[in-house]
Amino acid sequence: MPGTRQGPLWRSHAPAGYACPFCELLAGQIASPDNLCALSDLVYRDATVAVIMACDGFGPYGGHAMVIPTAHLETLYELPDDVAAAVMRATRETAKAMKLAWAPEGTSTRQHNEPSGNQHVWHYHQHVFPRYADDRLYGQIRHRVPVADRARKARELAAALEELGFRG
Numbered sequence: 001m002p003g004t005r006q007g008p009l010w011r012s013h014a015p016a017g018y019a020c021p022f023c024e025l026l027a028g029q030i031a032s033p034d035n036l037c038a039l040s041d042l043v044y045r046d047a048t049v050a051v052i053m054a055c056d057g058f059g060p061y062g063g064h065a066m067v068i069p070t071a072h073l074e075t076l077y078e079l080p081d082d083v084a085a086a087v088m089r090a091t092r093e094t095a096k097a098m099k100l101a102w103a104p105e106g107t108s109t110r111q112h113n114e115p116s117g118n119q120h121v122w123h124y125h126q127h128v129f130p131r132y133a134d135d136r137l138y139g140q141i142r143h144r145v146p147v148a149d150r151a152r153k154a155r156e157l158a159a160a161l162e163e164l165g166f167r168g
Contacts, residue, residue, distance in 0.1 A: 010077050013115055014122035022068050022123040026050060043094075045070065048086040051094050054127070058137045065098070066125040067091050073124045075113040087126055094128045104130035108137065 014020075021035040026045070030037060036055040043065060044051040050070055054063045067090045069083050079087065095107040108129045112119040129137060 010075060010114065012074055012122070013119070014074065018122055020072055020123050021121060022052070022125065023072050025052060026068075026070060044090070046086075048083055049090045051090060058129070058135045061130065061132060061135055064127055064129040065094050066127055067094060068123060068125045074122050075119070075124055076111060077113065079124060087124075091126050091128055098128065098130045102130050104132055106131040 019032040019035070021030075021032065021037045024030050024032060024035055025037040025039065025041060028039065030039065037052070041053040041055075042050065043053060048070060050068050052066050052068060054066050057063045067087050069079065069087065071083070073079055073083065076084075091109055095109065098104055098107055108131050109126060110129075111124075111126045129135075131137065
């Protein structure tokens with residue numbers, strides 16, 4: 001189940017013998033005792049992506065959804081272009097479906113890579129949240145970054161994109 005692909009910029013963080021909870025769900029069998037997924041969490045599936053319900057919520061509200069590739073891919077770094085596009089389309093449609101189903105005041109999406117990026121499951125997943133004014137999803141304090149610092153970081157990031165050969 002765990003992905004073995006690694007690149008020069010990252011390494012897998014899945015521990016030896018990792019039993020992927022999302023792969024178990026997609027296989028239709030929850031085998032690991034610490035897997036918090038339930039078979040009823042599966043919302044949608046096609047050959048490339050699936051939409052599943054998350055087991056946790058924020059504030060007084062229920063869970064949110066996650067869009068995952070059906071193939072075991074650990075991070076954003078290794079998503080093939082067609083899978084990345086399918087994930088984004090499914091993310092958009094899931095957000096629209098939340099608006100239709102629950103009439104939230106808004107929606108948010110987020111995605112995490114590696115432990116310091118707050119990733120906890122070693123299978124790529126894009127969170128889709130129904131949002132409400134009192135949900136407390138983002139409890140951290142934001143701070144302003146000076147324009148000069150942002151400009152320096154913009155130059156550094158542009159140089160790195162060029163080095164990677166990104167042309168859009």
